[in-house]
Amino acid sequence: MSHHTLLIGMKSFLALPLLLAFTPPIKAQTGERCFSETGFCISGRIREFWEQNGGLPVFGFPISPLQEELIEGQPFQVQWFERNRLELHPENRRPYDVLLGRLGVERLNAQGRDWFMFPKSVPQSGCRFFPETGHNVCGAFLSQWRANGLELDGRPGKTTAENLALFGLPLSGVIEETLSDGKVYQVQWFERVRLEFHPANPPSYQVLLGLLGNELRFPVASQPVSSPTPESVVVTGNAVAVREGPGSSYPEIGQLAQSSELDVVGQFNNCTWLKVRYRSQNLTGWIPGEQVALLKRCDAIPLGTFRPITGVFLREAQSDGKGELTIENGTDQDGVVILTVNNIPQLSAYVRSHDALTVSGITDGIYQIYFSTGSEWNGREFTVNASYRKFRDMLAFETRVSDDTITYTIWRITLHPVAGGTAATDNVGRDNFPGVGR
Template sequence: MQRTLFYATRSMAFSPEAKERLRAMPHSSSRHLLALALLLALLTLSYPPPAAAQPSGVRCFQETGHCIAGQLATFWASNGGLSVFGLPISPLLDLEANGRTLHVQWFERARLELHPDQPPPYAVQLGQLGLETLQGAGWVWQNFPQDADAADCQRFAETGHLVCAPILSMWQNHGLQLDGRPGYTAAESLALFGLPISGLQSETLENGQTYQVQWFERARFEIHPGETEPRVLLGRLGASLFNADTARAVAQRVATPCPFRAPAGVRVECGALLLPLDYGHPAGRSVAVSFAIFRDPRPAPDPILYLAGGPGSPAIEQAVTLWQAWRSFIAGRDFIVVDQRGVGTSWPALRCPEVAAFNRQVREHGLQGQTYAHGEAAAILVCAERLTASGFPMRAFTTAAAVNDLDQLRQSLGYAQWNVLGISYGTRWALALLRDYPASVRSLVLDSPYPLQASLYATMPAHLERSLQQLFGDCAAHAHCASAYPELEARFWRLVAALNANPAAANLGPDPNHFTGNQLLELIFRQLYRTRSLPHLPAAIVAAERGDFGPFRALAAGGSAASTGSSGQSQALYYAIQCPEDLQTLPPGWREATLAAHARVAGFYTGLLELSGEAEPLCARFGAATPDARWQVPANSNAPALILAGSYDPITPPQWRELAAVGLSQAYTYEFPGTGHAVLGRGACPVGMIRSFLNNPAQAPDSGCVAQLGGPAFR
């Protein structure tokens, strides 16, 4: 994936107070202290700021939180950039001028205006900020005294003023590139700065200091003292004139190169939509939301929008793979993939290199369980503080904001409605979209639903136990499995207890010589996600009982849908959403009650950050949005919905398909036997049902294939 870097790597700088907060996080053992010591050592490392990775073709500035793109970015870069215009201080805005509406963007020293009715190079023009500033102050420039002739100066007969050294040199050495030739003609300098409208005069400026200045139609030149000779600087007129409170922001859609190779013969359009970081302050800082559209040659008017899980999982990096896997139901429609704000190629990306660095360190020391969760929470807190200090408060990254982003994208692309396909957290995002913008959704496909009114964490241990019971029950009912692996349930729990009492040298996990029963539960939990792992689990359990962990090593090497180790995962985005939208909605004592009710798996979950006791202090310090009860309100809609769930899913259980259907008058729900998380991975059956549903969502699809799937084909 090609990305442009606009900022050098810088050292992380944390205040002494921040380090003290880390030291103050609760700890109860020497291993907790070791985890904390490792984390504090990471504070000396360097990490790229969040602005480092951004959509190609868009230039975003961490200092102000704004981006430039398209014609304005080209104009800015070609005609002086930072030294002439300064940083962008606004998004694209509407401006009423002379009875028409212009799109403009403010910079520290200028206002760039789009004039689409003008040919290049006049399609982008500069606002007359010098004139506007003087008029706003009640000064009439025509009343300024005209200048007497002087040597080494240039007179402008139009206004009667001279431009002399050192301002003259600055004026002559800058201009707009009108003819494409090196250097600047007088006409090019005039096009950039305009005519002088005052002589050289003393003024006390915004900083309280007095300087010699000269006003031009579009600029104010200032003479500042230098070490050896005076320096000529341009005044920050844009910063003085811009009023964010009265500005009207415009969603700016920009075409960008795709960060992947498109399939042969397929037209793919990629882009970014520049949107408010905070919809309550639309002219404030910005985010860039990346998208990719796979164009169908003869599309229906309603495209398919895919929403990824997580929250925090990139989608665009998988776009080609998804399009290829789902071609049979995508055909006939445009297919849109979006990286949620804070994720993947969107800007800023709320990734936490602190967590990856911490993981590399703790592997050397074999930290695991609750000790690891303590250090992981501290690393995530360090990451959140860094991102917030960079101008991106965690409270701006919510599902509600991401829903607003989607509707802005739909309007910008010109679609009246779309069909929304979500997997895992993507279903929760999709249900929130349906609730907040019901008219925009033609149909919903919810795979492994995470309902708005459900809590993931209060029910996680129960869901794992249910999935294990499904495994043991299916094995007992399967002739080969029951014969080859009798009494599997009892043997499994004896194995868990034995490994907790005497950890094995299994070459699994952070310490190859210390594999516990709780780690076995974690490994099983992750493999229950994967439909293709299910047939192998009984044999792997019995092999481990004999001391042979090779089958489990093979399964672990195959990866897991539950893994969050991707370098593209946005860990800070995960907690920015899950803290206020799930964890902080739970009553006091929920964790203790949950673990007590499911003691057999509690040892595993106490090592998972969200149930370890570390999540509460992390969320309290994280700076996420304040929990809002409206976020748990389900949609109430007539939009048809196809809801699919896997019988083995250990994280979004099959019974949640009925909870997701609450308030949906046309919901068709199905449980797929022998299936883990993400039912679409089951192949032709769910794919065919989705194709049938999209073609006629008012009718339940033919589901005969579901019953034919059966349970796992145990080996």
């Protein structure tokens, strides 16, 4: 048996944590620091706090002078910034004498949106679940949440308390909204901020804090893109199992009694499976479509997102092949690998973060290898933090028979950077990325 191993070492690292560029802490200063970009200055405790806790990436430029405002009915000295509002609370000891406004909540209220009505979730593997609000934070948004925070203890690294002091609790899952530039982005709302994913930016600046200060100080007539109104249905079966994903192989996470009232929030495989939300138990999962009576047409229900189990989606021309491919995914994102011949998918496989999969029975041939990483899979693609790449070199599988000896090809690829790796990858446009099946 001939054994060929391909260690994938990317020229540009993939799926590394996305971090804000923080300004290192400096000694407190009492003089003014002025910004020609907006014409306002910061000084004293506000300047010290701004410079020690992130500066421009976290707060943005000042957009007002230090002034008195009523906050929850009480007068405080505050200063507005592009991304937040800093409030002086001299009644508190340092570092709690400067607090951030709850601009995420205030912005949602200004839009007439009740954050409690955002669809709730259940704990998901690889994510940070917040039972206080019923939401997960995953992927690049979770990396951002964990890596950044206000400085409270003077020690290296960020504690959960410091993360919460900057972001607050999540108020929503990842949703799509139209921002001030008129484009639709994936965002997640928190008590104090809105995290946004900007895929066109360099990797270190793809996750940004929204300009909530600007939006509240200078409101414009814009409406967020909202999800379709979920259809309310009643369960017709009895003791219906609710599963993590659209299939009986997924773990059961709950049961529904007959006549339970549900919201349908997604579908898969032409409504063979429905993603439903059971509000009274704060439960969201998948049930067979035959267990409810739908009033909407299936094509009016959006594809629901889920996390597939590591395994093969599609096999074509794999009946008597001998080749073997091992896929290792050491990234913090789930991945999909697709083998094509003449741009036609021959094999597609899902590999969860920090998991591996070995596929045998691959037919002889020369294959182009594509892979995508991200989260919130909808059966076709990742809907959050999706990236699309291909290996520059082709993979050749060959079987040889001589006398009573059979030799065949074994490849091993990794989706994470490997020291001494031998393969380069290239970015691929979303429109040029093959589908997982025909």
